[in-house]
Amino acid sequence: MKKVFDLDADYQPEIFEFNDKFKTSVKEIIARYPEGKQQSAVMPLLDLVQRQVAEEGAKSTPVYGGWVSRAAMDHVAKVLDMHKVKVYEVASFYSMYNTAPVGKxxxxxxxxxxxxxxxxxxxxxxxxxxxxxxxxxxxxxxxxxxxxxxxxxxxxxxxxxxxxxxxxxxxxxxxxxxxxxxxxxxxxxxxxxQTGRKASMPCSGTTCLKEQAKKAGVA
Ligand code: FES
The missing domain is CATH 3.40.30.10 (Glutaredoxin)
Known part of the structure; x- marks a missing residue:
């Protein structure tokens, strides 16, 4: 499905900032990368954006789900000292980032x-x-x-x-x-x-070589 990506849409909020809870996670994630390679944190930070927005949306009326606004992408670019367009490229490429509002x-x-x-x-x-x-x-x-x-x-x-x-x-x-x-x-x-099947076992239930050998008359 073609992804909605409209940086000037009316639904784009003016500002985004990580709240205190998520700021802690931002610091932890950035610290995982070697000095000078912090931009590699762009994907987990975009994921954090979505999770924060989803938490806010769950308390709102009407409810909404996690998505990544232009303001949020700009904020991530600032935090990681990278060009905004590079963040836009990542967010618009992967289907797991919602670049327009979605439901809860x-x-x-x-x-x-x-x-x-x-x-x-x-x-x-x-x-x-x-x-x-x-x-x-x-x-x-x-x-x-x-x-x-x-x-x-x-x-x-x-x-x-x-x-x-x-x-x-x-x-x-x-x-x-x-x-x-x-x-x-x-x-x-x-x-x-939804049928209670464990992992990738056959739909007809578990089988084993012993049973198959018995059926074949070689057990
Ligand atoms: S084809 Fe649906 S999960 Fe792979």
Missing amino acids: YLVQFCSTTPCWLRGSEGIIKATTEHLGIGVGETTVDGKFSLMEVECLGACVNAPMVQINDDYYEDLTADSMTQILDRLSEDLKPTIGS
């Missing part, structure tokens, strides 16, 4: 081949119908935003979605809408496989 729960649908073969289109359809919004949109109460992304590395338990920091796997239309219902009440759904 950002649903990222994986629709790359393994998830698509296992029914990601049905998961997207169930979600858009349940929430009444399309991909790229946010619900009016600020709770949910939808976006489509490329492979999230959990193909073995396809189809799956990422919502904020959590993965939900082995989805069906029903389990997806149950997850949305719990989140809409700010309750924590069960993360990971």
Whole structure:
């Protein structure tokens, strides 16, 4: 999905500063890098921006999620003594940085081949119908935003979605809408496989070579 990146949009706030809690993390992160290489901290600092904004957004009405504003990118550039455009380049390249406002729960649908073969289109359809919004949109109460992304590395338990920091796997239309219902009440759904599958074991349950040998009549 094409990422929104409008540095002059009306929704851009005038200022951004890390609050006291996040300032401590900023110092710790920068200290991990050798002298003169502090600019390497740009990615974790942009992540901290999003987490601070998400915390603020959770207390706001309507609620909103974590995103990286122009003011925040400029602030990170100042903290790391680097050109603003270099920070813009990083933030606009990676899908994990939201460069426009998003809902409190950002649903990222994986629709790359393994998830698509296992029914990601049905998961997207169930979600858009349940929430009444399309991909790229946010619900009016600020709770949910939808976006489509490329492979999230959990193909073995396809189809799956990422919502904020959590993965939900082995989805069906029903389990997806149950997850949305719990989140809409700010309750924590069960993360990971929705069928109880452990890691990448077969859908039919665990197997072992002994069992296979017995079936083959060679045990
Ligand atoms: S294709 Fe969906 S997680 Fe890899």
